[in-house]
Amino acid sequence: MQKFFRCVFLLTGLLVAGVVVIVSAREGQVLAGLSTGSSADYYQTLIGTITGNWQGYGELFTTLQGQWFWKIFLVIITAIPGVFLLHYLVIGAMHFDHEGEQILFFPLFTRIVHFFAAVSFSLLAITGLSMVLGAYLGGGALIRTARYVHIGAALVFVLPALVMLTMWFKDMLPRLHDIAWICMLGGYLSKKKKPVPAGKFNAGQKMYFWLATVGGVVMAYTGYIIWGMGTTALDTVRLYAIIHNGLGMAILAFYLAHVYMSVFAVAGSLHSMKTGYKPKEEVDILHSLYKYQ
């Protein structure tokens, strides 16, 4: 009996000692954890927790949006129309015989799709620009409305953009003769009516097409994230805002060129987007490689 009690006593003693050793070892670890890392390190962790990686896209976005975006947009909407005005005054518009033989260039369906894309895209460009340059328009209700119209027009634009992407996909694929077209700037720098190397669409139209459709889908997605933010990581939103503005600049530049070509540079081409017919002479010169029946 005495032996048994001694055994129990010894076992209990061992158990208690073991627990004490484990606990004290843990405490030692905890105390060691407290003593490592200075207060300066603590504040560094704290700032990191609060501000995240602001030095990444945060700082970049602040610099770009604060100092560059509006200036570049301003240059785009003044310099490009300025160059076109010079072109119009020096070289002038191209005139083709609209009385002669006509060729069906744009069937009704493509015209309808193009019409919706044109109206919604013009709204997108105008409202987008008015937001970029909102400080000069006074902000407030006017620009706020522009912001609402911007998302409304974007929702409308996505559908015709996707339809255009599929219906003109083959015609818009890059060809070797596009390089020649770019080198001679589409023949717009001379008054002579010399056939330029272009199929149904010339290289300029192709560049605008890919920017407006594929680029348009990128714009729609980044814009959707900027609009909603929600649960998206802030750094991603910052990056998307940079992409949205940068890509917007490129698309806007091509949009201005497209408007100038259709309204001023090639007389009557706006008309052919309404009726679908182009003069045979115009097709032979500006789209010399296009095979029509």
Place this chain on the structure above:
Amino acid sequence: MARMKFLCDVERCIDCGGCVVACKEGNHIPVGVNRRRVVTLKEGEPGEKSISISCMHCADAPCIAVCPVDAIYQRADGIVLVNKKTCIGCGYCFMACPFGAPQFPAGNVFGARGAMDKCTFCAGGPEETFSDEEKRLYGQNRIAEGKVPLCAGMCATKALLAGDADVVADVYRERVFQRGSGANAWGWDRAYKK
């Protein structure tokens, strides 16, 4: 002129959330908008520390730099304010701010963000001082009344200090001095143990 500043003493902040509640109730902030929040590090572990954060009223504020409609401005005393009637709710200030200070109430057209709302240092807004319009849009104007912001005024442990930067710095310097010298002095471990 005095330069207004907040300073949160992390040795004193106990994460009671009183500043957040005082701000929300006193300024009638809509649900989902937090002008002030408390961040806690090592929560539930030894060495837990908390800090109360709101708009820092930066000297060179990124939000002012990026605002496309120039709705955000800085007063001579350093307080950064927003004109809600000019703001279009684009959210760029939120993307530029390192501290997540700008807040946006939801529920407009297409679920659009409304005008930006953020800490005003309890200094109202661009509307006429003490007008109903100012109170409705921006909350109290305690600075014009000669009082400190609500959050700092109610802070139980006086961790959150607000006011003239020189005075705030003096109070904090005094505290740091009293807390310890020698091996307990702030920065000692950084200087001699690393």
